[in-house]
Amino acid sequence: MMGGAVTAERLSIFPLPGALLFPGLQLPLHIFEPRYRAMVSDALARDRRIAMIQPQTAEEGAPLFRMGCVGKIVDVEAMEDGRYNIVLEGLSRFRILRELEVKTPFRQVEAELIDEPDDLLSAIERAGFELEARTFATAQGYSVDWDSVGRLDDAALINGVSQIAPFDIAAKQALLEAPDLRSRCELLIQLMQFFGRRDRDDGKVTLQ
Template structure:
């Protein structure tokens, strides 16, 4: 089986035109996996088309927090930066829904919206600003992992969250940072800031700063971090 790192080594290995899944509060970063429950007709059509093609789609946030979670109108403005990913798990459910997992490959910048003749949106995109996303582990040596783990431990303890520390200790820093950014319970603006961070070190610093602000505010709720 070909890994994503082997399949996508340079921007030219990725499609320049991709379907878009606008979803407020959702981002996709390299190596992270975003689970999605697909039930709207436009996205059922999109997933069927994606599965019969390159299996690549783009996660993108709509502009403005006042918008619906996934606005249906084509005129709704979208962020310029999103995350491209490949469908790596797919299940068709008895009630007609799809349960999929999308694994991040690279961030992209929208060049222009593309006409699809379909019920979903698509865009011509460029990956040129984010070539380092295609090199796994790029920038890991610059991460203050001890600080990251320390803040994460404090955050989980304060919010009565539990996790398997043996898994976290073994996880590469890139995977750990990107997975936490995707799953963290922050708002659209904070999520976009994490997505658009210039490099892994900056992303880790933003993630730590957000966690420290939460700790200072003593916010949080109980649950389990998977």
């Protein structure tokens, strides 16, 4: 199996296009739909876990990509009208085995958790990535605190950029599914080069 040993789990899922979570990173979410408010209430009463995954399309009940990341609610603000502001901290990536027939308003799956490989980048790989990231950020007009970036460990840097990068759904999913940090770094460089081309008229990211 990719990434090592696996364990089967029953997970409540939050399908959200463009939203990635990686182990060790945090994702703030505003929960307002009744079914997901119910999911948060259920999670808080049990193990505080919610599994983030991307649907393949934006339609209701759309098929899901096969891999996501389960997170634990580490901060919660419950509002008087029933909405929540929560922060999820990534625990483990997972691969869906099957979607379950459930009576809850939110979807649930049986999934296998993936043990993350403990790998690092070489100094040359790290420097090459930071150079490409600077080029991409400059081209897109992003303001980045590069001193802070330099203090991040390899996983926090590569996974953090993967989580927030302005790529399309399929590209972000490919980053999540990369088997190890080095593979994700290489893919991220390719994507920054590909998406980093600017349209001459409006300055937006273009695939042309």
